[in-house]
Amino acid sequence: xxxxxxxxxxxxxxxxxxxxxxALAAELDLHALAPPxxxxxxxxxxxxxxxxxxxxxxxxxxxxxxxxxxxxxxRGAADAVLVGAGTVRAEGYGAMEQVAVVVSxxxxxxxxxxxxxxxxxxxxxxxxxxxxLPPCAAQVEYLRSSGxxxxxxxxxxRLRAEHSIGAVVCEGGAHxxxxxxxxxxxxxIHLVISSVLVGGETPLxxxxxxxxxxxxxxxxxxxxxxxxLLFTRYALA
Numbered sequence: 001x002x003x004x005x006x007x008x009x010x011x012x013x014x015x016x017x018x019x020x021x022x023a024l025a026a027e028l029d030l031h032a033l034a035p036p037x038x039x040x041x042x043x044x045x046x047x048x049x050x051x052x053x054x055x056x057x058x059x060x061x062x063x064x065x066x067x068x069x070x071x072x073x074x075r076g077a078a079d080a081v082l083v084g085a086g087t088v089r090a091e092g093y094g095a096m097e098q099v100a101v102v103v104s105x106x107x108x109x110x111x112x113x114x115x116x117x118x119x120x121x122x123x124x125x126x127x128x129x130x131x132x133l134p135p136c137a138a139q140v141e142y143l144r145s146s147g148x149x150x151x152x153x154x155x156x157x158r159l160r161a162e163h164s165i166g167a168v169v170c171e172g173g174a175h176x177x178x179x180x181x182x183x184x185x186x187x188x189i190h191l192v193i194s195s196v197l198v199g200g201e202t203p204l205x206x207x208x209x210x211x212x213x214x215x216x217x218x219x220x221x222x223x224x225x226x227x228x229l230l231f232t233r234y235a236l237a
Contacts, residue, residue: 003022004069005018006019006020007224009225010222022073033167040168041168041170042168045171045172045190047193049197052204052205055198060091062196079164079167080098080100080101081170082170092115093113096115099124101168102115107125111134116133117138120138122138123140128144128145129145129146153185156185174204177208181216188233189232191206
């Protein structure tokens with residue numbers, strides 16, 4: 001099967017020009033986004049036309065082949081994937097080349113999850129001062145906060161200083177996003193707009209938590225189209 005073709009809508013260029021997810025990811029140079037003391041953090045999400053980020057608890061039904069290709073290409077441009085424990089429980093995950101950084105206060109993660117079942121995976125768990133996961137096939141390390149509150153800013157600094165991680169792709173979920181953004185720990189947002197409407201009461205959106213005060217404004221870096229989906233990239237001040 002041939003690769004998905006992405007049309008670049010913004011910035012304006014040759015309207016007939018198309019490119020691939022791999023070529024687009026090579027343009028990003030995520031490590032150059034990193035501040036001096038922590039990795040670059042790029043938030044990668046997909047949402048329905050009405051703003052919902054899951055169907056029946058999973059993001060996969062919102063996606064298509066083009067999104068899958070961009071998803072993996074963006075991962076390939078980073079050193080690590082940052083994700084909340086709830087997203088790991090919902091999606092399962094599996095083998096990955098990048099370091100998996102999981103945020104979990106409760107350590108409620110089954111060793112049967114694909115992420116922990118893959119023996120080649122390296123998993124760093126950001127958690128509190130005590131507790132460990134059950135034995136699993138993956139290689140597991142811990143970044144511990146001194147108290148029950150997880151200090152994500154300190155954890156990111158330690159990922160860079162202690163593990164030489166210079167660029168991170170964050171894949172949510174909504175609670176983790178809402179913890180990172182008010183602290184200005186996200187450098188770019190890559191939001192894919194799916195072509196489906198979902199509906200439902202109290203739909204889960206990209207952020208779950210209090211209002212951002214003040215709101216955060218993004219600057220559009222690119223707008224792409226592939227197979228009916230829109231791919232946006234916003235830089236955050």
